[in-house]
Structures are given as structure tokens and as C-alpha cells.
Amino acid sequence: MKIISYAVFLLFFTSFSCFSSSQTEASGLITDGALRTAAFWQQNTAEGDSLVMTQTQRKAFNRSIQQNTPYVIDLTASPDTEQGEAVKKIIEATSIIPDGAYDKNGQLYSQPVKDALLREMNLENMPDAVPLRMGVTVRRSSIRTLPTAEPAFEEPYPSMFDLFQETAVDPSEALLVLYTSLDGQYYYVQLYNYSGWISAADVALTADRGQWLRYADPQKFLVVTEKSYELNSNNESIFYQMGSRILFVQKNGTSYNIILPQRNEQGNLTELAMSVSGGKSFSEGYLPYTRSNIIQEAFYYLDEPYGWGGLRNSVDCSSFIANIYRTVGIFLPRNADQQENAVGQHFPFTSLNESDIYSSISQNCRPGDAFFMDGHVMLYLGELNNTPYIIHALGSYTENNGGQKIKQRILRVVVSDLSLNVSSGTSFASVLTSAVSFH
Numbered sequence: 001m002k003i004i005s006y007a008v009f010l011l012f013f014t015s016f017s018c019f020s021s022s023q024t025e026a027s028g029l030i031t032d033g034a035l036r037t038a039a040f041w042q043q044n045t046a047e048g049d050s051l052v053m054t055q056t057q058r059k060a061f062n063r064s065i066q067q068n069t070p071y072v073i074d075l076t077a078s079p080d081t082e083q084g085e086a087v088k089k090i091i092e093a094t095s096i097i098p099d100g101a102y103d104k105n106g107q108l109y110s111q112p113v114k115d116a117l118l119r120e121m122n123l124e125n126m127p128d129a130v131p132l133r134m135g136v137t138v139r140r141s142s143i144r145t146l147p148t149a150e151p152a153f154e155e156p157y158p159s160m161f162d163l164f165q166e167t168a169v170d171p172s173e174a175l176l177v178l179y180t181s182l183d184g185q186y187y188y189v190q191l192y193n194y195s196g197w198i199s200a201a202d203v204a205l206t207a208d209r210g211q212w213l214r215y216a217d218p219q220k221f222l223v224v225t226e227k228s229y230e231l232n233s234n235n236e237s238i239f240y241q242m243g244s245r246i247l248f249v250q251k252n253g254t255s256y257n258i259i260l261p262q263r264n265e266q267g268n269l270t271e272l273a274m275s276v277s278g279g280k281s282f283s284e285g286y287l288p289y290t291r292s293n294i295i296q297e298a299f300y301y302l303d304e305p306y307g308w309g310g311l312r313n314s315v316d317c318s319s320f321i322a323n324i325y326r327t328v329g330i331f332l333p334r335n336a337d338q339q340e341n342a343v344g345q346h347f348p349f350t351s352l353n354e355s356d357i358y359s360s361i362s363q364n365c366r367p368g369d370a371f372f373m374d375g376h377v378m379l380y381l382g383e384l385n386n387t388p389y390i391i392h393a394l395g396s397y398t399e400n401n402g403g404q405k406i407k408q409r410i411l412r413v414v415v416s417d418l419s420l421n422v423s424s425g426t427s428f429a430s431v432l433t434s435a436v437s438f439h
Helices: 038-043 055-068 084-094 111-119 209-216 291-299 308-313 317-326 336-340 354-364
Strands: 051-053 081-083 129-131 133-137 141-144 165-169 174-180 186-190 195-199 203-206 221-224 228-233 236-241 245-252 255-263 269-277 282-284 345-348 370-373 376-384 387-401 404-417 434-437
Touching: 038 291, 051 055, 081 084, 084 129, 084 174, 084 195, 133 209, 141 308, 165 195, 165 308, 174 203, 174 209, 203 255, 203 269, 228 255, 228 269, 236 308, 291 317, 291 376, 317 336, 317 376, 317 387, 336 370, 336 376, 336 434, 354 376, 354 387, 354 434
Parallel strands: none
Antiparallel strands: 081 129, 133 174, 133 203, 141 165, 141 195, 174 186, 186 195, 221 245, 221 282, 228 236, 245 255, 255 269, 345 434, 370 376, 370 434, 376 387, 387 404
């Protein structure tokens, strides 16, 4: 998450209008009416139910992502051990305390406190060869910059923007444990599209590769297709976000016998079988990769809170995109700049003026494509009367009030057009850098 700064995520826009429910065309932020429904955009999408990719093509596309970006890896192809020096470099490259960071009490992190946090990484005791241990997450958990739950902020007061929060990982997710913190409370782990520190209590280890592969490369699974799903296991609520996979062994009518990973007292993987009712919360396997399905999944998040790095059990701009595409079996990098450079059909905008950008969108882009600007990503919905519309997890915008710029925080998933203005006064459209169609 910190690859893109907190300030970039709080986009400063100037247009904000309210519209009656009878309107089908509006500008700026759309707060009411048909434009805020998936059905409207699905009906306006030509060949929306046509397959963008078959299952075979999706697998090939995911392999191409892995081969062409360092940010998405095939965990199943990882070695059993890694050189200690290589692991140390990985950890040092990602475990950075930003200058000028404040603690939860509004005090600057002092050098002694920073040194204590860095010592917890246990790098002085790194062996020459590090065994890569297989693990599975047993609950939703945060991936942290450092092996600590303590937050860090850019300002001398707490906010939802914790600089030590990298991302969040759902239950039943396979990972590799690269290293353990000095106090043993945290693991440094590699996920398929991220690495960082996770609470060891949220990970179950296994030496059984066949068991681990059922999570790393599942063959029978349910995919969460609504914004989230919760179930109760041993008096604990287990929270899954859109795109999460839940193993199942058998279908009985409208119910599924699922497998939940558990962590025993020794920290090892056990499994709990239970039955859940099917329904619209799940898909058996991935959804067909159609533009209509991409649009439908996006609208499940409409008005949901903005969740920096997966906090608030919600999404930021790039996890919004990644979660949507997980439901159709496409596995993207975690952060916006990485997604922009991933494999796909690219339409660059940086050399175009605003008018030409609009023309390029009209000529080249299809609903479900991703639009990018510096530090932000949005999902394209389509055009209405030559006006492109998007849905995205938005931080804030800026209103012009008598020449004064006033920041108004939005912090939710919204529908808008591209006429919004950033703090510099230029339009949202004019600062777009590219569009990418993931196929």
C-alpha cells in the first residue's frame, strides 16, 4: 500500500452535485438515479454477456502476468529453501519506517523506537539458508510493513491511513513463510501478489505439500461473489471479501460441504468440515469472464467505505479492481501502478490532450477496462451521450468556493464522470495516464 503515498490517495476534486432519481444523465459525482445501477450499464454494454476469455485463455493470461511482472508469482514453483542474504534483502526493501512518521499518541517516532522496531525483524540472526515453510491463513489478517500492530501516521493525530498497513489477506489463502520476527509473534510471508509481516496467530503451517496445494492451486472451490461473506466457526466470525476462495468437497442439493483451515495449539494446519447454504453469495468456481459480470461485481461495492490497505474490512482503489477481477479468475498485482503495467491491452494517454483522451476512450475502451492516473485506478462503465462514466473507491475531492479550494472527503465507492477536477485545477480526464483491458 505505501508504494503510493497517503496524499495521492486523497484525490482533490472540485465538482459535487445532487441529482433527482428521475435523471439518467448527470455530471460530476452521481448521487442518485439509474446511473448508479449495474442494470443500466449492463443494458448499455454491447455483447456484455459474451466471453472475454475462456477458462483456458484465463489460465494462459495469468501465466503471462506472472512471467512479465515481479509483483505476481506462482507460489507452487517456489524453491524449498532460499539464500539468507536474498531473504534479508527482500525484507529490508519492504520494511521501511517513513521519515516524519507519528505514533498513535501524536509523537514522532524517535530513533530508539525505530531501532527497536527494526530489531524485531531479527535480521541479525538470519541463517545462510532459509527454509520456506508452507502456510495457510485461518482468518482475515493485515499485512504490515513491520512486525508490529502499532500504527504510524503522516500527521500528529490518528486517522484511517496507517502507514504501516500494507494490505489485507482473506482466510484460506496459501502463502510461504520466509522468516520469523524476534519475538516469534510475526511471520514475514510471500503471497501470490504481496509480501510483508503477518500475525503468526493468523497462519497455520503445514509440511504436507499436497494439503497446501489444495489452497495454492484449488480444484474444487466456491468464490465469494458479493462484497463479503461471513460465517461462524468455533464462535469466531470468519470474514471473506469478494473474490475469496473457499474449498468444498461435496455439493448436497443447495448446500456445500466446505473445508475451513484451522490453527492448532502448535501452530499447525488442521481442517474443519462444515455445511453452508449456497446462494448468490457464491459461485461454484469462477464466474464467466464477461463484461456484464465485471460491472455487476463492481456495483456490489457501491457506497461501501474506503478501506486503506484493506482496513475497515473494505477496499481502496486498487483492491477494488483486484477483487472484482478475482471473481472471474484473473489475478492482478495489488497496487495501482503495478496493475497499470501488468499484461493486457494498453491505451496510453500521456501524450494526448484532453479532447484526444476522450476520443481514444470512445474508440478503444470497453466497459470493465481500468483507467489509471498517478496513484489511482478506476473501472470504466461505458459512455452516455459521449460522456464516459466510472466507478471507483474515492478518497476525496476539492470544491472551489469563491476562489478557495476546500477539501471534501468522500471515502467511499462512487460513480462519477471524468469532469471532476484535481487540486491543480485540471480535469480528471486530463491527468489520465492510460487505460488497460485485461485480456
